[in-house]
Amino acid sequence: MEEMQALTALSAISEQTRLRMLRFLVARGPDGASAGEIGQAVGSSSSRSSFHLSALTRAGLLSSEKQSRQVIYRADLQAVGALLNYLVEDCCGGHPRIVECCQPKNCC
Amino acid sequence: MEEMQALTALSAISEQTRLRMLRFLVARGPDGASAGEIGQAVGSSSSRSSFHLSALTRAGLLSSEKQSRQVIYRADLQAVGALLNYLVEDCCGGHPRIVECCQPKNCC
């Protein structure tokens, strides 16, 4: 992953509404959710949701698919993983103390 | 880690100069580096460096210590690790595909 790409993804998730959207969609799994449902889940208006969802999509963290009236968004786990990998490897040089923190149920 | 704290840390590193400063300081290890040296390493003026270093410090990602004329900054690995842990655990629910990406030399 390129630095520029990582910066775009980081700014995308450094906003409350968007971080919550991402969390919601990761929890949702492969089914994803419609724009309306996501907006409702995180408590944001339709135009605001659209704005934030497209920011996340532009950052590559979500994929979207039109299904008749609705637009279904899904978290792109590959992209989220690549961002974390960038932080761990490129930014932190794979430092053991950092890697350790990414293990489930044992950290910090 | 609280959501608010994570958001602060994420915005802190979602800026090129600051991401580079963090990377430089993680690489530097426990010795840290002076404000001037960091600024030189990432190519930013003295007032700009000061501004960004204090943003990173406020976000809890760096610690600083005055040594006579200089101020030595160090990366706080605990804090960086806690941020990554927050992303992996709280945001991604410890999803295996995400955790896997944080392992050294095997991913994405």
Next chain:
DNA sequence: TCAACACCTCAAGAGATATTGAAATATGGA
């Protein structure tokens, strides 16, 4: 065809953040 629905786009305004250069503080050495 029409109304309701789901979503997106746009423009305006507010607010936050970054950059610059100048000036302030504080330390160390001649």
Next chain:
DNA sequence: TCCATATTTCAATATCTCTTGAGGTGTTGA
């Protein structure tokens, strides 16, 4: 004491970013 060094602070400006509300597109079903 005086000057150079290291860093921070400040004000002005520029630049993003977020929010809101109005309006647009396309789809579904009566």
